[in-house]
Amino acid sequence: xxxxxxxxxxxxxxxxxxxxxxxxxxxxxxxxxxxxxxxxxxxxxxxxxxxxxxxxxxxxxxxxxxxxxxxxxxxxxxxxxxxxxxxxxxxxxxxxxxxxxxxxxxxxxxxxxxxxxxxxxxxxxxxxxxxxxxxxxxxxxxxxxxxxxxxxxxxxxxxxxxxxxxxxxxxxxxxxxxxxxxxxxx
Amino acid sequence: xxxxxxxxxxxxxxxxxxxxxxxxxxxxxxxxxxxxxxxxxxxxxxxxxxxxxxxxxxxxxxxxxxxxxxxxxxxxxxxxxxxxxxxxxxxxxxxxxxxxxxxxxxxxxxxxxxxxxxxxxxxxxxxxxxxxxxxxxxxxxxxxxxxxxxxxxxxxxxxxxxxxxxxxxxxxxxxxxxxxxxxxxx
Numbered sequence: 001x002x003x004x005x006x007x008x009x010x011x012x013x014x015x016x017x018x019x020x021x022x023x024x025x026x027x028x029x030x031x032x033x034x035x036x037x038x039x040x041x042x043x044x045x046x047x048x049x050x051x052x053x054x055x056x057x058x059x060x061x062x063x064x065x066x067x068x069x070x071x072x073x074x075x076x077x078x079x080x081x082x083x084x085x086x087x088x089x090x091x092x093x094x095x096x097x098x099x100x101x102x103x104x105x106x107x108x109x110x111x112x113x114x115x116x117x118x119x120x121x122x123x124x125x126x127x128x129x130x131x132x133x134x135x136x137x138x139x140x141x142x143x144x145x146x147x148x149x150x151x152x153x154x155x156x157x158x159x160x161x162x163x164x165x166x167x168x169x170x171x172x173x174x175x176x177x178x179x180x181x182x183x184x185x186x
Numbered sequence: 187x188x189x190x191x192x193x194x195x196x197x198x199x200x201x202x203x204x205x206x207x208x209x210x211x212x213x214x215x216x217x218x219x220x221x222x223x224x225x226x227x228x229x230x231x232x233x234x235x236x237x238x239x240x241x242x243x244x245x246x247x248x249x250x251x252x253x254x255x256x257x258x259x260x261x262x263x264x265x266x267x268x269x270x271x272x273x274x275x276x277x278x279x280x281x282x283x284x285x286x287x288x289x290x291x292x293x294x295x296x297x298x299x300x301x302x303x304x305x306x307x308x309x310x311x312x313x314x315x316x317x318x319x320x321x322x323x324x325x326x327x328x329x330x331x332x333x334x335x336x337x338x339x340x341x342x343x344x345x346x347x348x349x350x351x352x353x354x355x356x357x358x359x360x361x362x363x364x365x366x367x368x369x370x371x372x
Contacts, residue, residue, distance in 0.1 A: 002206065006278070009278065015242075025224060
């Protein structure tokens with residue numbers, strides 16, 4: 001086992017990062033905040049997968065790479081595997097984590113979560129609460145997109161949390177069904 | 187009921203939930219990088235990191251008190267030792283050293299030789315004014331404020347700028363008398 005830190009450290013950084021981007025920097029432009037948070041995740045995924053795949057042969061197809069994400073990669077991040085993996089065999093995969101760690105500890109109580117934001121928007125509507133939670137999903141989506149992109153598999157990643165604390169991650173490869181050789185970064 | 191005996195930093199660190207430090211380090215690094223891009227001014231990045239740390243600190247103190255069983259410190263000297271030996275150890279997995287007390291006993295230095303925040307980090311020349319670990323000073327300031335101590339926390343030495351260790355100066359500005367939120371008859 002490599003070096004470790006308390007889980008509260010990473011939780012604190014992620015919560016503050018999301019809060020800073022959503023409230024302080026791009027309070028009125030949630031789509032910009034989302035893009036920045038996703039970009040941070042992308043960077044992290046890109047670097048992490050590099051480290052975790054350093055000593056293994058290249059993946060021969062999409063499925064093998066996705067299985068690696070579901071098992072080895074997820075274990076490094078969350079000490080568990082993805083609970084369910086489904087595909088429609090037409091370029092879409094759905095990864096389900098029944099108890100997604102980063103959502104179990106996120107508070108959506110406006111009184112504690114958004115002390116500063118409350119100055120601008122004293123009342124959080126239910127829609128806003130959903131938005132606050134969904135803002136926390138751009139980071140893990142970015143991580144997966146960054147990781148797969150580094151393996152030469154560009155895809156779109158979105159998350160579905162209609163069944164909290166379960167989280168479904170949809171990976172969409174579009175028409176890109178043939179596994180391409182490792183591509184140069186764009 | 188007799189108060190529970192305070193635990194050592196090692197004991198608390200061994201018993202709490204921990205994560206892979208790479209994830210934490212890379213997440214923090216990717217965030218700082220994105221902040222530099224978005225905020226442009228290094229001073230503004232320092233300010234935001236400090237603010238994030240402060241927000242984390244005011245929450246982290248609860249976890250710290252609950253898990254360490256540390257009770258009221260008799261003086262600022264004890265506070266310093268507790269931060270260095272228990273606080274740093276239980277969250278970051280590394281203890282700090284306390285040195286350079288001033289004559290009045292109101293300011294001291296925390297010295298870190300090993301710092302998980304900076305694994306893999308190198309600063310480009312354009313970041314000379316950046317206090318990369320500024321989140322740490324914010325955490326200490328925020329946490330101490332929650333236990334009635336107003337402090338000022340500044341960087342003295344920084345290995346990313348070529349020094350031989352990380353040194354944080356903690357200066358006690360004033361002890362805020364505790365206010366009890368409840369009246370006797372409630």
